[in-house]
Amino acid sequence: MLxxxxxAVILIVLVAVVSIGFYFSKSVNxxxxxxxxxxxLPWSLVVGTLMAxxxxxxxxxxxxxxxxxxxxxxxxxxxxxxxxxxxxxxxWVGPRIHVRSDVTIPDVLRNTYGKWIxxxxxxxxxxxxxxxxxxxxxxxxxxxxxxxxxxLLGAIIVAITIVLTVLGGLMGVAVTDMIFFLFMVLSVSLVxxxxxxxxxxxxxxxxxxxxxxxxxxxxxxxxxxxxxxLILLCINVYADPTFYQRFSASNSARTGRRAMLxxxxxxxxxxxxxxxxxxxxxxxxxxxxxxxxxxxxxLDNLPQGFRALFIIGLFGAIxxxxxxxxxxxxxxxAKDIYGQLSxxxxxxxxxxxxxxxxxxxxGIIGLSLAFRFTLVYDAIAFMSxxxxxxxFAPVLMALMYKGKKTPMAGMLSMIVGCVAFALAKxxxxxxxxxxxxxxxxxxxPLSFLFWFIGNQIGADINADxxxxx
Amino acid sequence: MSDQQxxxxxxxxxxxxxxxxxxxxxxxxxxxxxYCLINNVDVVIGKVIPYGIALATTAIFIKYLxxxxxxxxxxxxx
Numbered sequence: 001m002l003x004x005x006x007x008a009v010i011l012i013v014l015v016a017v018v019s020i021g022f023y024f025s026k027s028v029n030x031x032x033x034x035x036x037x038x039x040x041l042p043w044s045l046v047v048g049t050l051m052a053x054x055x056x057x058x059x060x061x062x063x064x065x066x067x068x069x070x071x072x073x074x075x076x077x078x079x080x081x082x083x084x085x086x087x088x089x090x091x092w093v094g095p096r097i098h099v100r101s102d103v104t105i106p107d108v109l110r111n112t113y114g115k116w117i118x119x120x121x122x123x124x125x126x127x128x129x130x131x132x133x134x135x136x137x138x139x140x141x142x143x144x145x146x147x148x149x150x151x152l153l154g155a156i157i158v159a160i161t162i163v164l165t166v167l168g169g170l171m172g173v174a175v176t177d178m179i180f181f182l183f184m185v186l187s188v189s190l191v192x193x194x195x196x197x198x199x200x201x202x203x204x205x206x207x208x209x210x211x212x213x214x215x216x217x218x219x220x221x222x223x224x225x226x227x228x229x230l231i232l233l234c235i236n237v238y239a240d241p242t243f244y245q246r247f248s249a250s251n252s253a254r255t256g257r258r259a260m261l262x263x264x265x266x267x268x269x270x271x272x273x274x275x276x277x278x279x280x281x282x283x284x285x286x287x288x289x290x291x292x293x294x295x296x297x298x299l300d301n302l303p304q305g306f307r308a309l310f311i312i313g314l315f316g317a318i319x320x321x322x323x324x325x326x327x328x329x330x331x332x333x334a335k336d337i338y339g340q341l342s343x344x345x346x347x348x349x350x351x352x353x354x355x356x357x358x359x360x361x362x363g364i365i366g367l368s369l370a371f372r373f374t375l376v377y378d379a380i381a382f383m384s385x386x387x388x389x390x391x392f393a394p395v396l397m398a399l400m401y402k403g404k405k406t407p408m409a410g411m412l413s414m415i416v417g418c419v420a421f422a423l424a425k426x427x428x429x430x431x432x433x434x435x436x437x438x439x440x441x442x443x444x445p446l447s448f449l450f451w452f453i454g455n456q457i458g459a460d461i462n463a464d465x466x467x468x469x
Numbered sequence: 470m471s472d473q474q475x476x477x478x479x480x481x482x483x484x485x486x487x488x489x490x491x492x493x494x495x496x497x498x499x500x501x502x503x504y505c506l507i508n509n510v511d512v513v514i515g516k517v518i519p520y521g522i523a524l525a526t527t528a529i530f531i532k533y534l535x536x537x538x539x540x541x542x543x544x545x546x547x
Binding site: 042043044045047048072075076080083087091095178181182185186189190192193196197201202203206218252253254257258261262264265266268269270272273276 | 480482487488491492494495498499502503506507509511514515516518519520521522523525526527529530532533536
């Protein structure tokens with residue numbers, strides 16, 4: 001557990017980072033500067049904010065937990081596969097987003113399918129932005145670090161997140177993201193060689209897991225349906241609002257593309273560290289929850305003061321992810337739900353203030369839901385699967401399909417995807433030889449199928465406009 | 470030339486430049502780390518990768534600091 005020195009270091013660093021967020025709030029004077037940092041983020045800021053917002057608390061301790069269960073196949077199947085499927089996003093889809101004037105997912109939906117499809121999408125997007133899994137993760141970290149009540153700790157983290165989001169907008173978020181990410185990467189990376197040597201390296205892990213030969217086999221430890229499901233969840237990034245925002249905020253399409261390609265190489269290396277850490281806790285603490293055992297192991301191996309930086313890094317990763325989504329969720333509530341339903345022209349100042357209110361609402365929703373989930377990954381998988389079943393097909397087709405796109409295509413795709421997901425969740429389907437069908441594996445294909453069926457009905461609302469291809 | 474064509478030309482993927490290198494780097498790292506994992510190359514997995522990531526992240530952070538300082542001066546003036 002952390003001592004007084006560690007806690008003092010945490011307090012000082014937190015005050016410093018919040019002050020930085022406050023400093024950058026001075027540059028926020030309209031919606032463009034609040035949400036897109038005036039479309040001027042350079043390569044290093046885009047790399048930092050992409051890495052930090054996507055490798056959140058779930059990204060670190062969730063990866064440790066999953067790797068401890070599935071062994072070496074986690075890296076060979078899940079990690080390589082998950083990053084591999086994102087290459088088309090960086091190379092072709094991202095640059096198309098950067099050139100568009102519609103910078104949010106509801107913008108894309110409105111311009112392609114009309115107002116009501118956009119509002120429905122915005123409601124689901126708002127819920128998705130609550131990111132309850134990240135708050136659930138704070139409970140595990142808090143228990144290992146201080147042994148304190150998880151709801152109290154969750155409330156503190158949410159409060160800090162809201163302050164950062166409300167004050168600084170994207171510029172504040174991008175600046176603080178990188179600081180948190182540095183702490184996390186340094187502490188996780190620098191403690192790793194020591195704990196790796198303690199177990200005798202890879203041969204030591206192989207010897208300790210010799211009873212289960214599949215554990216250290218490159219592919220045998222994870223079933224094909226499980227790997228498919230995990231990789232499928234990773235393509236969620238094609239409909240992820242933070243990606244749209246970061247790509248649009250970068251100072252050019254080329255900057256966004258290169259920042260993302262850089263992230264892939266860093267992630268594939270960072271993955272192997274967190275995954276082997278999962279193998280190590282699997283053999284050193286087989287009876288304990290792997291996420292909890294990992295944090296305790298790292299705290300035991302770091303000197304005081306440095307332990308604080310590790311905890312700040314982990315909480316920072318959570319705050320980085322949360323503040324990114326709160327910023328987008330708040331903007332979605334203000335601009336895409338309230339703005340569209342009111343039908344009035346709303347001033348930039350009012351939009352920014354409403355976005356701030358939206359961030360607070362998201363914090364309250366997240367806190368009230370987060371601790372209903374026992375496992376961090378349950379919360380993430382549920383939210384991501386629901387969002388993908390509803391929005392993945394209509395958003396991707398809006399961006400990439402060059403032919404006609406009708407409002408009915410968007411409507412049917414969303415409704416069928418949502419209903420199929422809900423039914424498969426409520427009434428689980430088991431297929432012999434395959435296991436239980438993940439709701440996403442039903443919702444996503446049906447959403448695509450009904451997009452094409454709906455696209456045969458009605459006319460393209462952009463038929464008479466110049467379409468940028 | 471239209472704005473769109475100009476934009477496409479300016480942001481064309483440079484397969485023989487930085488874009489191609491970054492794609493190749495990912496493939497190379499995946500194959501190299503995979504080889505080291507299968508053949509128990511502890512010096513790479515236990516030292517080169519963690520210290521390499523720490524160094525790379527620190528380097529990006531330093532570049533980030535220089536750009537943020539310049540960037541904040543610019544935005545504060547606006």
